Amino acid sequence: MAPRDSQKKPYHWGEQLRGDLVAEALRQVEPLGIAGLSTREVARGVGVSHAAPAHYFPDRLALAAAVAAAGFEQMYESIEAAVRARRKPSEKLLAACLAYVEFALERRGLYRTMYAPELAERLNTLPRSRKGVDDFTTLAQLKAKGFGVFVDIVRDGQAEGAFRAGKADDLARAATAAAHGLARQFIDEGLGVRIDRMAHARQVIGIVLDGLEAR
Amino acid sequence: MAPRDSQKKPYHWGEQLRGDLVAEALRQVEPLGIAGLSTREVARGVGVSHAAPAHYFPDRLALAAAVAAAGFEQMYESIEAAVRARRKPSEKLLAACLAYVEFALERRGLYRTMYAPELAERLNTLPRSRKGVDDFTTLAQLKAKGFGVFVDIVRDGQAEGAFRAGKADDLARAATAAAHGLARQFIDEGLGVRIDRMAHARQVIGIVLDGLEAR
DNA sequence: CTCTCTATCTAGGCATTGACAAGATAGAGT
């Protein structure tokens, strides 16, 4: 399980290099996000030549997309775990939102990468290369999957009569918008450096979720 | 009032150059945000040498900060205008949130610049140069001023009994978090390219603001 | 009216970056 050829350079890394590059990139996006990501620096960190990454990622953005995808997977697992630990829908939704915010606070560089404007813009203008397409479509799928968690909670809650009527998508969107917005205000505005940010988040998110409760 | 020396290069532009640089930068941040901003390109657009901006902005980030500040002023005015047009506090708050979202949709590059991670990180680590400090402190003040609009609405609404009790800051934060989060989901996730986004926003923000109403 | 003085702008250079092209290397398949 441990092909420890870190000292020797056996020249053919195979697909392992791809994973190593992403792992190194995951480090370098902290704390600034995509702006702190340099393909050459990543290559240097892994110990390969500056052009090696190009074989797995046609673009700097493609590498960033892979990092973002890894981020969405990690965040998804955090949220899923938090949700599984609760029973009542309203508690599940609160826990999901707080897990969302907490993830952003703890890995702000990764979080910023996940929602980097560059990736969004590229997603709209279809890329050309084969590899690139793959990187970016999996990214979009992961986003949708993550939002699905919230929608499912809302739907279940509505079935139980815990949440008010209305399009489940809209209710879920309200929850994620609040979580997303609060997270960004925390990390992009230095908001609440001194106060306990998660406590603050619990308050604010709680207020928002009150709007989702059945009357 | 119109020293139209655009063809000739009288060499001494004085403080006018500063304004021209910001104006040009305001164009270049669209649509990508700070990532699309190049000091050299800005200088080229204005017609000065590549090092000229350095006299007004010690840094690329300082220029970005000036752009961001201009953005906050513009957004502030949009929101203020929308608020003035309503009477009831709940309507004011909804209008403010929607104006917020609309601004982000119409000027996404500028909006992205206003909340660029690089600026946030620099705000935390005190800059050195004199000019730089000024650029960044005015930025922080403008942010606070903008949030103040929301707090004021909430406070008035609470006095009238329209909004529920609680710390005005928390209620206002809930509103801005929702607006901010929704705006970012719109522009950073290509959300709702086809549907009418402002109508969607009205729905979602409406749900959130229900949580602020008096019971 | 000329001379100096200073803010303002230009010119050139440097290290770094992302992308591209051409070549070297290793290992699999025949």
Place this chain on the structure above:
DNA sequence: ACTCTATCTTGTCAATGCCTAGATAGAGAG
């Protein structure tokens, strides 16, 4: 043993941010 191909390296290019030194213009002083 030989080829063939994916994998990686080396070298190059234009562009960028920032730095330093120098040119220029206009104001103020004699």
